[in-house]
Amino acid sequence: xxxxxxxxxxxxxxxxxxxxxxxxxxxxxxxxxxxxxxxxxxxxxxxxxxxxxxxxxxxxxxxxxxxxxxxxxxxxxxxxxxxxxxxxxxxxxxxxxxxxxxxxxxxxxxxxx
Numbered sequence: 001x002x003x004x005x006x007x008x009x010x011x012x013x014x015x016x017x018x019x020x021x022x023x024x025x026x027x028x029x030x031x032x033x034x035x036x037x038x039x040x041x042x043x044x045x046x047x048x049x050x051x052x053x054x055x056x057x058x059x060x061x062x063x064x065x066x067x068x069x070x071x072x073x074x075x076x077x078x079x080x081x082x083x084x085x086x087x088x089x090x091x092x093x094x095x096x097x098x099x100x101x102x103x104x105x106x107x108x109x110x111x112x113x
Contacts, residue, residue, distance in 0.1 A: 009066035046075040053082065054089040058096075 049072035056064035
């Protein structure tokens with residue numbers, strides 16, 4: 001096991017309390033944003049959590065991974081659905097590396113003498 005994700009989520013929730021006390025307006029706004037997402041009608045909760053989990057991977061956020069993995073499980077996602085969503089994250093990261101490689105080569109070319 002690489003990480004204990006249950007502990008990661010528990011520790012995140014405990015530690016987040018200190019931030020909420022230190023900066024209530026920002027944490028309140030963040031919570032409001034998440035509540036607003038839950039009121040959407042075009043995507044169901046499971047689909048939103050699968051997207052969020054894939055995005056969490058692309059942003060390399062362990063707290064996000066633990067939170068959205070738990071929420072995806074709660075929303076009824078299957079291991080197969082999660083694996084397919086994560087495959088999209090892998091493809092996107094490879095695509096981003098490709099695009100930034102093109103940019104890096106272009107930058108290199110602009111510095112040629």
